[in-house]
Amino acid sequence: MFRIGQGFDVHQLTENRPLIIGGITIPYELGLLGHSDADVLLHTVADACLGAIGEGDIGRHFPDTDPEFKDADSAKLMEQVWEIVKEKGYRLVNIDCTIIAEKPKMAPYIPQMRERIADLLEATVDQVNVKATTTEKLGFTGRGEGIASQVAVLLQKV
């Protein structure tokens, strides 16, 4: 059996925060704000995986009111989500991710993000696609106020 999932997340850009996307720290003058490390892409991957198996969303599993998750490493949260996926008997078929950001340029970091996500989802790099787009200076992403991401995932029962 195959199950499809999708995710969407947004985090605000602000000063004095690291910019962590897809488990990779990107040098930039601004970073993402959140209760956790605010890795917008890993949150979206987690939401897509939870959606695919009918397990709600990341906030249900790791509430942003719980001090345990303050400044949490989103890769650790993703590992826990992937354990739930495996317990339900699923493996990754493929995942396709889009980062929506005016700046900085994501292209140099995308190979590392693919490797990191493949590692977290116990898959190979060819099963993971990561791409980026601007919104041509339009909207909150275009003004550089935040970064969004979208993910589609396909899982298969093994």
Ligand SMILES: Nc1ccn([C@@H]2O[C@H](COP(=O)(O)O)[C@@H](O)[C@H]2O)c(=O)n1
């Ligand atoms: N933050 C970003 C945004 C885009 N890219 C790359 O640039 C290409 C052109 O972007 P458009 O928004 O004009 O379509 C896009 O296809 C990406 O390859 C990027 O690296 N980082």
Ligand SMILES: C[C@@]1(CO)OP(=O)(O)OP(=O)(O)OC[C@H]1O
């Ligand atoms: C990850 C969690 C938990 O620390 O916090 P945030 O970093 O604020 O991220 P968000 O995507 O807003 O929601 C999920 C939260 O529960």
